[in-house]
Amino acid sequence: MIQYAVDLPEIDFSYAPPREGERVIQFREALREAMSEEMRRDERIFLMGEEVAEYNGAYKVSQGMLDEFGPKRIIDTPISENGFAGLGIAAAMAGLRPIVEFMSWSFSLVAADQILNNAPKMLYMSGGQWGCPIVFRGNDGAGGQLGSTHSWCVEGLYSNVPGMKMVIPSNPYDAKGLLKTAIRDPDPVFFLESERMLGDRAHVPPEEYYIPFGQARLAREGDACTLVSFGRPVNFCLEAGEALSGQGIEVDVLDMRTIRPLDIDAIVRSVQKTNRIVVVDQCWPFASVASEVMAQICEHAFDWLDAPPVRVNTDDVPTPYAKNLEAAYLPNPEKIIRAVTHLVG
Amino acid sequence: MTQAATRARAGDRPSDRLSDETLLKWLSDMQLIREFETRTMQAYQQAKIGGFCHIYTGQEPVAVGTIQSVQPDDPVITAYRDHGHALARGMDPRACMAEMFGKITGCAKGKGGSMHMFDRPHHLYGGHGIVGAQTPLGAGLAFAARYELEVLGTGKKRVCLCYLGDGALDQGAFHEAQNLASLFGLPVIYIVENNGYSMGTAIHRHTANHEHLLDRARGYGIDAVQIDGFDVLRIYDEFKPFADACREDQRPGFVNLITYRYQGHSMSDPQKYRTKEEVERFKEKDGIASLVHHLMSSEDEGGRGCLSEDEWKQMQREIRERVMDAVRFAEESPEPDVETELYSDVFLNPMPHLSPIRDYVHGAPNPLLADDA
Numbered sequence: 001m002i003q004y005a006v007d008l009p010e011i012d013f014s015y016a017p018p019r020e021g022e023r024v025i026q027f028r029e030a031l032r033e034a035m036s037e038e039m040r041r042d043e044r045i046f047l048m049g050e051e052v053a054e055y056n057g058a059y060k061v062s063q064g065m066l067d068e069f070g071p072k073r074i075i076d077t078p079i080s081e082n083g084f085a086g087l088g089i090a091a092a093m094a095g096l097r098p099i100v101e102f103m104s105w106s107f108s109l110v111a112a113d114q115i116l117n118n119a120p121k122m123l124y125m126s127g128g129q130w131g132c133p134i135v136f137r138g139n140d141g142a143g144g145q146l147g148s149t150h151s152w153c154v155e156g157l158y159s160n161v162p163g164m165k166m167v168i169p170s171n172p173y174d175a176k177g178l179l180k181t182a183i184r185d186p187d188p189v190f191f192l193e194s195e196r197m198l199g200d201r202a203h204v205p206p207e208e209y210y211i212p213f214g215q216a217r218l219a220r221e222g223d224a225c226t227l228v229s230f231g232r233p234v235n236f237c238l239e240a241g242e243a244l245s246g247q248g249i250e251v252d253v254l255d256m257r258t259i260r261p262l263d264i265d266a267i268v269r270s271v272q273k274t275n276r277i278v279v280v281d282q283c284w285p286f287a288s289v290a291s292e293v294m295a296q297i298c299e300h301a302f303d304w305l306d307a308p309p310v311r312v313n314t315d316d317v318p319t320p321y322a323k324n325l326e327a328a329y330l331p332n333p334e335k336i337i338r339a340v341t342h343l344v345g
Numbered sequence: 346m347t348q349a350a351t352r353a354r355a356g357d358r359p360s361d362r363l364s365d366e367t368l369l370k371w372l373s374d375m376q377l378i379r380e381f382e383t384r385t386m387q388a389y390q391q392a393k394i395g396g397f398c399h400i401y402t403g404q405e406p407v408a409v410g411t412i413q414s415v416q417p418d419d420p421v422i423t424a425y426r427d428h429g430h431a432l433a434r435g436m437d438p439r440a441c442m443a444e445m446f447g448k449i450t451g452c453a454k455g456k457g458g459s460m461h462m463f464d465r466p467h468h469l470y471g472g473h474g475i476v477g478a479q480t481p482l483g484a485g486l487a488f489a490a491r492y493e494l495e496v497l498g499t500g501k502k503r504v505c506l507c508y509l510g511d512g513a514l515d516q517g518a519f520h521e522a523q524n525l526a527s528l529f530g531l532p533v534i535y536i537v538e539n540n541g542y543s544m545g546t547a548i549h550r551h552t553a554n555h556e557h558l559l560d561r562a563r564g565y566g567i568d569a570v571q572i573d574g575f576d577v578l579r580i581y582d583e584f585k586p587f588a589d590a591c592r593e594d595q596r597p598g599f600v601n602l603i604t605y606r607y608q609g610h611s612m613s614d615p616q617k618y619r620t621k622e623e624v625e626r627f628k629e630k631d632g633i634a635s636l637v638h639h640l641m642s643s644e645d646e647g648g649r650g651c652l653s654e655d656e657w658k659q660m661q662r663e664i665r666e667r668v669m670d671a672v673r674f675a676e677e678s679p680e681p682d683v684e685t686e687l688y689s690d691v692f693l694n695p696m697p698h699l700s701p702i703r704d705y706v707h708g709a710p711n712p713l714l715a716d717d718a
Contacts, residue, residue, distance in 0.1 A: 008694055043497055072496050078528065083521030086481025087488055093470060094420065094489035113478055113518070126463035126471065127453030128690040128711045162700065163691050186693040214698050261698035296701055 009184035013212040017205035019173050028061045028198040030172040031137075034179035035062070035099060037208055039069055042097060045183060046073040048084055049101030049138075058103045059139065059198055085111035085136070089118050092134040092188075099183065102138030105192060106152040119188040120163025135182045137191035140168070141232060141282050142319055142330055144196065151319035155192060155230075156283035159259050159292070164188040165213060166259040170234035172202040174257055177211030184210070194232045214261035218270075222250025225340050226270040228293055229280040230256040233312075233331050237280055240336035249344055259289055267293065268301045275306040278339045280331050285313035310339050359585050360578040365651035368640060371413060371577055372652075373660055375405035375633050378429045380661075380668045381438055382608075385428065385445065388672060389612050394445040397474075398459045401429030403607035406632035407538055408433040410580030411506060411602075414588050420486040422470040422479050423508035425460035426538075426606075430508065434467045438671035440712060448678035450712050455681045456690060466713055476509075477516030480535065483507025484526045484597075487533035491595060504592040505533040512543030514552050514561070523565045526597035534591055534598040535562070538574070544610045545618040562599030574604035575630040578639070605630075685709065 025033075039045045046069075051058040053066040053076040066074040077084040081102065088098035102108045108115060115136060123131045142151040159166050167182055167189060169175040175193070182189040219234060220227075220241045227237040234255045241251045252270045256263060271277050277297055281290035290311040297309055315329045356362075382402045388394045401408070408429040412421065423430045431441050436452060444451025445459050453463055462472035470486060473479035486505040493500035513519050514537065526533050537558070543551040552558070562569035568591070572583045584600065591598040605627040609616045637657055642648025681687075689708025692699065699705055 046492070046496075072492070078524060080521045080524060082518050083481045083484070083525045086478070086518065086522070087485035087525055090422075090470065090482035090485025091489040091492070092485075093482075094486055094493075096489050096492060113475055114481060117475060118473075118478065118482065122471075123693060124690045125453060125457045125461045126465075126690075126711075127451070127456050128708065129453070129463050129465040129714060130470070131693040133693075165692075165699070214696055260700075261696050262701075264698055264701075292701070299701070 008186060011181065011184060011210045013210055015209055016211075017207060017209050019203065021203040021205065023203055023206055024201050025172060025204050026198065027172045027175055027193075027200045028059060030176040030204045031061050031179055031193065032063065032065065033204065034176045034183070036065060036068065038180055038183040039073065044095065045097040045099065046075060047099045047101065048075040048077055048088060050077055050079055050103050052076060052101050059195060061198065062101070081107050081111040082114055085114040086118065088134055089114055089122070089132055092132045093122060093130045097133050097183065099135045099137065102136060104143070104150060104152070104195075105138050105140040105154045106150045108136070108138070108154065109152065115190075116158065116161050120161050124163065131186055132188045133186045135179075135189045135191055137179070137193060139195040140192035141194050141196070142326060145321055145323060145326060146319075147321045148318035153283040153314070155259055156281075156288040158190060159289060160287070164190055164260065166190045166192070167213065167257065168192045168231040168259060169257060170197070170231055170255050172200060172204045174211060174217070174255070176204050177209050178257060180208065181210045181213060185213070192231060197232055211257070213258045214263050215257065216263040216266040217255045217257060218252060218266070219255045220251065220253035222252050223273055224249045224251055224344050225276040225278060226252045226254065226267065226274045227278050227280060227336065227340070228254045228256065228267055230259060230289070231282065233280045233282050236331055236333045236336055239333040240340065243333065243337055244340055247341070249340065251340060262293070262296070264296050264300060267297060268304075271297060271301045272304050275304055276343050277305070278310045278312060278336065278343060280312045280336055282314055282331055284316055285311060286316065288313060307343055310343055312336055312339050358578070358582045360581045363581070365640075365649055368578075368636070368649065369652065371409050372633070372636050372640065373664065374409045374433055375577065375636070376661060376664050377438065377667070378405045378408065378432050379633060380664050381428060381432060381441070381671070384668050384672050385442070386608070386612065388442075388445070393676070394459065395447065396458050396460075397425070398445070398612045399426040399610065400606070400608040400612070401426055403627065403631075404538060404540065404574070404604045405429060406577035406580055407536070407574045407602050407604050410577040411536055411584050411588075414581055414585040415504060415506060418468055419503050420468050420470055420490065420505045422483050422486060422505070423472065424476065424479055424510055424513065425472065425474050426510065427460065427462045427472040431462040431464060431469060431472070434464060434469045436462065436464045436467060436469065438668060439674040442671040443675040443678050446675035446678070447680065448675055449681045449686065449709060450674070450678040452713055454686060454690070454709065454711060456686070464713055477513040477518040480507055480509055480513065480516075480519040480522035481525070483533045483535065484522045484531050487526065487531035487597070488529065491531060502592050502595060503532060504588055506536060507533050508536045508538055510543065511537055511539040511541065511548050511552065514558065515543070523562065523567060523597070523599070527566045530596050532591050532595045532597065534588060534600060536600045536602055538604050539601055540604050540606045542610065542618070545614065547618065558601045559599070567597045567599045569599040569601070571601040571603065574602040575632050575635070577632055577636055
């Protein structure tokens, strides 16, 4: 059980299969593929959460995994997030490699003590004796008229805590490569998915590949303005970029992919070209990841800015239920286009 | 080693089969905790120890009696009144004291403090500061042990000891942990060190139906016993078979261990909530004094007759010197280096841009793992 040496992954990050191809699968299948590939490789990995086994996943992410790996490795839990999050943390300390699924990150709030106090701080509190190689993953952000308590974006709140890594993919290809890296990493990783993207379809290579943390992807190129985002709103930025192109405005769209680490170098490089930045973030604005990006860009590239940085967040109210209110509350391509045209114009 | 020192008594109780040598070692372990805590209080009053500091004095038979009932590689986890468990588990008093002094030679390199005693070679998984937070972790340690056995096929039957105070009875985390432990059949024993107070609130004021604590555990389908925690032999007699059964059957257990702390909740507690008379009444049941009496009494008197007055004084002297050595060691040890230690032990796999302030690094090896490096 006890392995004293740090189990650092030996991963060849230089292998990156093409993003374009014919093997079109859903986002949820890409996640499943990442978990299943890693579980075949390493028996210490298990998946635990509400409805992951017999129900085949509340959102069908783990469909079929019970059949392949059996009930000792695909484990249904009661609705008891604080309990099973803590169980997973200690299992990780003891040498296992748990993947703990939160049906929604909204529900992780009742496990805040375990996931914020124990997982990210165990290594420090024990003076380097015990790390916590665990992945917490699940849906983050507004799922669609779920109301205020079920629509949390936890990245602003949780990324404040040192000791964990945070990953927020925006597409199936990255989801697979990033989740595989997350499972191999010896530190706690918070992996944030979106219910609204699980059905998104794209080419995902069938082979194994890993995407390194801390490397943003330039998803669209232009020189008028830098759009920085992560997770689902990256897709809004790409839509906005397409529309803006019709108006003769070409933008850089940076998909950060990980929040901790944050590839500030890529943002600086882009801003040195565009001299303008809009940060799109589906969290509330106060003390958000957008605030952090804006602070860092002011620290690192203040002289390159021709205008103050701009942020597009959700509105600063609890998430509303009514369809029109929720639509008005969330970031969307129109808001991004407005922000960019205001900044460029 | 004389014949007398290895002799065990013929009798019905499991402790009757323990050698005199073993019982003398347990006496020494309990006295070590008591002496250690006396010096800890002194150092705290001299402001050499900071933060919150919870003294174990009075509860020594609990840590020693339960830990000696299991194997050295069974996982142990506890709350913040943790010095006793650390020492009973075998932590070097130097590493324990140096941790509280905030020194690099401490068990957590001075990054944990009094409430966070971790000892990987001795399978002590902390020292946890949030009331009840260690109870889901205890379930997880038991889960890992069972997973190792049944999925990886590499382990053996283990049982996890997870300690909590009576204050943690009221925390939701503990109820979730019990439910999971019972549901999944996890070999974890929740040992409630019931000293009657949740900080300054007496148990009848903080736990509903407190006279029937065992019913709570039984409500989760967990086997539960109450054990008088003032006599280390009685703890062993009743806890050892209980722990053996939980290990053998790979299932959880719950123990209401009645004990008492002589000091306040923490060093800053004026103890207005209880009388001096109450404290004195419990001191009459002192677990160290009663074991000394047992070991000094002749066999005709029902004792062991294996300890003389002089030998007991000699034992106390040696322990006092050992603890003073720990205090000197702690005082003379260097503080953690700010440049290398502030930003180390945050990540096992540090990488650039995890923080806007600076990069994380690897610091000095942990002193408890030094032999392993």
